[in-house]
Amino acid sequence: MDHFLRGRSIERLDEAERDRLEGLISRHRRLSARTTLVERGEELRQSTLLVEGFMIRYIDDVEGHRQIVSFHVPGDFVDLHGYPLRVLDHSIATITDALIAVVPHSQLSQIMDSDPTLARKLWAATLLDAAMHREWLFRLGRLEAVGRIAHFLAETDARLQAIGLSDGRTCALPITQGDLAEITGLTSIHVNRVLRTLREENICLLRASRLEILDRHRLYRIGQFDPTYLYLKATPPTSAAGAESARQQRE
Amino acid sequence: MDHFLRGRSIERLDEAERDRLEGLISRHRRLSARTTLVERGEELRQSTLLVEGFMIRYIDDVEGHRQIVSFHVPGDFVDLHGYPLRVLDHSIATITDALIAVVPHSQLSQIMDSDPTLARKLWAATLLDAAMHREWLFRLGRLEAVGRIAHFLAETDARLQAIGLSDGRTCALPITQGDLAEITGLTSIHVNRVLRTLREENICLLRASRLEILDRHRLYRIGQFDPTYLYLKATPPTSAAGAESARQQRE
DNA sequence: CGACACGTTGAGATATATCAAACGTGGTGG
DNA sequence: CCACCACGTTTGATATATCTCAACGTGTCG
Numbered sequence: 276m277d278h279f280l281r282g283r284s285i286e287r288l289d290e291a292e293r294d295r296l297e298g299l300i301s302r303h304r305r306l307s308a309r310t311t312l313v314e315r316g317e318e319l320r321q322s323t324l325l326v327e328g329f330m331i332r333y334i335d336d337v338e339g340h341r342q343i344v345s346f347h348v349p350g351d352f353v354d355l356h357g358y359p360l361r362v363l364d365h366s367i368a369t370i371t372d373a374l375i376a377v378v379p380h381s382q383l384s385q386i387m388d389s390d391p392t393l394a395r396k397l398w399a400a401t402l403l404d405a406a407m408h409r410e411w412l413f414r415l416g417r418l419e420a421v422g423r424i425a426h427f428l429a430e431t432d433a434r435l436q437a438i439g440l441s442d443g444r445t446c447a448l449p450i451t452q453g454d455l456a457e458i459t460g461l462t463s464i465h466v467n468r469v470l471r472t473l474r475e476e477n478i479c480l481l482r483a484s485r486l487e488i489l490d491r492h493r494l495y496r497i498g499q500f501d502p503t504y505l506y507l508k509a510t511p512p513t514s515a516a517g518a519e520s521a522r523q524q525r526e
Numbered sequence: 527m528d529h530f531l532r533g534r535s536i537e538r539l540d541e542a543e544r545d546r547l548e549g550l551i552s553r554h555r556r557l558s559a560r561t562t563l564v565e566r567g568e569e570l571r572q573s574t575l576l577v578e579g580f581m582i583r584y585i586d587d588v589e590g591h592r593q594i595v596s597f598h599v600p601g602d603f604v605d606l607h608g609y610p611l612r613v614l615d616h617s618i619a620t621i622t623d624a625l626i627a628v629v630p631h632s633q634l635s636q637i638m639d640s641d642p643t644l645a646r647k648l649w650a651a652t653l654l655d656a657a658m659h660r661e662w663l664f665r666l667g668r669l670e671a672v673g674r675i676a677h678f679l680a681e682t683d684a685r686l687q688a689i690g691l692s693d694g695r696t697c698a699l700p701i702t703q704g705d706l707a708e709i710t711g712l713t714s715i716h717v718n719r720v721l722r723t724l725r726e727e728n729i730c731l732l733r734a735s736r737l738e739i740l741d742r743h744r745l746y747r748i749g750q751f752d753p754t755y756l757y758l759k760a761t762p763p764t765s766a767a768g769a770e771s772a773r774q775q776r777e
Numbered sequence: 778c779g780a781c782a783c784g785t786t787g788a789g790a791t792a793t794a795t796c797a798a799a800c801g802t803g804g805t806g807g
Numbered sequence: 808c809c810a811c812c813a814c815g816t817t818t819g820a821t822a823t824a825t826c827t828c829a830a831c832g833t834g835t836c837g
Contacts, residue, residue: 285611285612285613286610315754316754332660334660334661334663334664334668336664336668336669336750337750340668341668342663342664342667342668343667344659344660344663344664345660356653356656359646359647359649359650359653360536360650360653360654360657360757361536362536362757364657364660364661364754364755364757365660384642387642387645387646388642391635391638391639391642391645394638394642394645395610395638396610398610398649398652399610399611401649401652401653401656402607402610402611402652402656403611404656405607405652405653405655405656405659406611406615408595408656408659408660408663409583409585409595409596409615409616409659410585410615411663412585412593412595412659412662412663412666413585413587413593413595415663415666415667415711416593416666416708416710416711417585417587417591417592417593417711418587419824419825420824420825451782451783451784452783452784453782453783457667459667460666460667460668461825461826462825462826462827463783463784464784464785464786464825464826464827465824465825465826467784467785467786468785468786468825471785499587499588503566503567503615504615506611506613506615670792670793671792671793702814702815702816703815703816704815712793712794713793713794713795714815714816715793715794715795715816715817715818716792716793716794718815718816718817718818719793719817719818722817
């Protein structure tokens with residue numbers, strides 16, 4: 276629960292609330308990499324908080340190819356929305372080995388009944404997800420390949436910085452080019468070529484499960500990345516310049 | 527408030543709840559077509575319920591082109607998520623002339639404090655939006671032009687049916703090909719060509735502000751449309767066959 | 778060592794964008 | 808009532824981004 280809503284400008288949790296949420300956890304589970312936890316259409320009685328590792332949510336198409344609709348880092352309440360929604364419209368899987376905390380929906384109902392303030396914060400947490408969906412729509416609809424990839428890398432680094440998993444220059448990001456393709460709506464082959472140009476241009480480097488950002492300013496500009504939608508506490512110092520400019524341009 | 531959550535399988539409202547929500551409305555407003563109601567970054571103190579007409583939410587890119595991230599029909603609580611989120615990450619505008627009901631956030635707080643059941647239903651309503659965002663991501667990421675357009679038309683018709691604004695064969699849909707382009711991430715020129723083929727193939731017809739569906743089955747198949755994510759009360763009879771088959775294929 | 782997943786590269790095909798222009802058509806003002 | 812204008816639609820020709828297919832390289836793990 277440590278990372279939940281950490282680094283976010285809205286709805287930060289106080290100690291009591293954090294303890295309260297901690298108390299909701301019925302148990303922890305270890306999952307291995309590349310396994311599906313929930314299938315589209317399943318009814319849920321519990322929600323998953325990601326403690327360690329990376330997970331995704333995705334939707335399959337006719338041929339079994341999937342579109343990843345969400346990428347999760349530690350501290351994300353992966354399917355909190357499964358509580359009000361009950362049935363999920365997408366599947367959930369791990370990318371890496373992961374440690375999750377399980378929160379029964381009955382516990383969440385108790386929060387709803389007794390703690391409107393905390394309930395509102397949980398609600399807001401699910402809406403941060405929705406805000407990210409919208410930015411992903413922007414990415415897929417308005418950016419071409421380089422932009423999409425730059426945007427995703429910028430976003431992910433920003434999120435990892437918020438929870439202390441990126442130092443602003445490099446971070447662990449164990450995803451394959453195939454994963455990136457499923458995120459950006461491209462072929463893994465094309466992702467490969469785009470990553471090469473980003474590397475050759477000394478903008479960033481994705482290799483050996485690590486992302487290294489060499490020129491944040493240009494990365495942000497190419498991805499038209501403006502972190503407003505992440506509702507972060509403060510723009511990390513290292514990225515201020517880039518964020519500023521991407522913002523101005525968009526307006 | 528009549529149409530809010532109407533036709534949805536989850537979280538339907540009982541009479542008392544409907545009255546309660548009705549009571550939250552501070553006033554009504556008429557908006558003219560093609561005007562922006564809220565700009566990205568604005569802080570909200572009230573939310574908008576769409577009573578008549580069509581509205582959209584969108585995100586601008588560097589050059590001022592926009593990606594529409596959401597399309598709203600009567601009964602939609604357009605920016606209910608502005609209540610927990612406070613600041614919006616996108617803009618809101620009308621497509622047609624519209625009638626909206628204004629609900630102050632202070633009123634929503636009272637619901638949160640006093641009626642956990644209704645609060646949960648409001649939460650769920652915002653998550654239906656998120657589910658739609660995910661399906662839009664699938665659409666942009668995995669479908670090509672014809673599929674994207676077919677999917678949007680199928681979705682919109684299904685939503686209009688749920689609120690009684692489509693009879694299952696035809697409905698009023700006063701959007702331009704330019705709008706469709708901003709929804710599907712295409713050029714209006716290409717949208718035009720795709721609409722022509724859909725017309726020539728006797729699948730559907732978008733003309734004179736009306737959508738006419740000639741072959742629902744094929745429309746659904748082309749768009750890989752599976753209405754699960756809309757959480758509708760029941761699949762409308764006319765579309766059952768198409769829904770069925772699109773579903774099976776996707777699994 | 779072999780198998781397998783992932784990454785890389787090349788050549789050719791194709792979907793969609795871009796640029797340019799003509800064509801309706803409904804609304805407005807004279 | 809007509810002339811005109813603005814806006815959306817339609818069409819053509821060309822350019823380009825991305826996909827597809829195919830092959831080969833590389834590292835890891837049993």
